[in-house]
Amino acid sequence: MKIIFTLLLTLLSLNSFSINYSKQKIKIAGKVKKEIVYSIEELSKLPQTTFKINDPYAKNKLIAFEGILLSDLLKLHAKEGTSKIEVIAINDYKVIIDNKFVESEKMLLALKGDGKYLTVREKGPARIVVPGKGKFTEGKLAKEGVNWVWFVKTINYL
Numbered sequence: 001m002k003i004i005f006t007l008l009l010t011l012l013s014l015n016s017f018s019i020n021y022s023k024q025k026i027k028i029a030g031k032v033k034k035e036i037v038y039s040i041e042e043l044s045k046l047p048q049t050t051f052k053i054n055d056p057y058a059k060n061k062l063i064a065f066e067g068i069l070l071s072d073l074l075k076l077h078a079k080e081g082t083s084k085i086e087v088i089a090i091n092d093y094k095v096i097i098d099n100k101f102v103e104s105e106k107m108l109l110a111l112k113g114d115g116k117y118l119t120v121r122e123k124g125p126a127r128i129v130v131p132g133k134g135k136f137t138e139g140k141l142a143k144e145g146v147n148w149v150w151f152v153k154t155i156n157y158l
Contacts, residue, residue: 024125026109030086030156031079040125043068044111046076051108051131057123057148065129067110070155071103078157086156087128087149095147096158105130109152123150 026038046068054060070085078085078099085102088094097107110129111117118124128149 026126026152027154028073028077028157029154030158031082032077032157033079034077036077040111040117043109043126047072049106049108051106051129053129053131055113055129057150063113064115065108065110066112066115067108067126067129070097070107070109070128071099073109073155074099074102074157082157084158086154086158087147087152088154088156089149090151090153093149095149097147106132107147109155120151126152128152 024040026040026043028036028038048066049069049072050064050066052062052064055063055065074082074085082099084096084098086094086096101107108129108131110127111125113122113124118127128147130147
């Protein structure tokens with residue numbers, strides 16, 4: 001009886017996790033045409049781009065990340081004269097990135113890795129990745145990795 005009860009609790013907690021995951025929202029704010037809050041599913045319906053990237057946070061494993069280019073979000077939402085974006089994670093880690101860098105580096109708001117939605121374990125459900133950097137050494141990661149924001153909750157246009 002204890003085993004059945006334990007299994008039932010485990011199944012219920014897994015179901016609860018998936019419900020919470022589907023409720024994750026990304027807020028677009030700041031100097032925007034209109035403030036908006038997207039669900040992961042809504043973001044998935046916007047034009048998607050895929051890059052194969054050596055993920056420095058997964059031991060440089062080659063992963064096909066899929067999501068929306070930050071430059072596409074910029075064109076879709078930002079007002080004229082916006083020069084930077086501020087990306088904020090759920091733990092309030094934040095970076096400010098120049099729009100020229102966002103465009104030149106083809107930064108991606110990744111929602112999927114290898115065809116599957118990113119889990120919390122994979123730094124999802126939404127994270128920033130940058131293609132074309134190759135494998136990261138520890139020293140290079142300290143410099144280049146600051147813009148790889150995990151658990152994105154807000155994108156502010158400045």
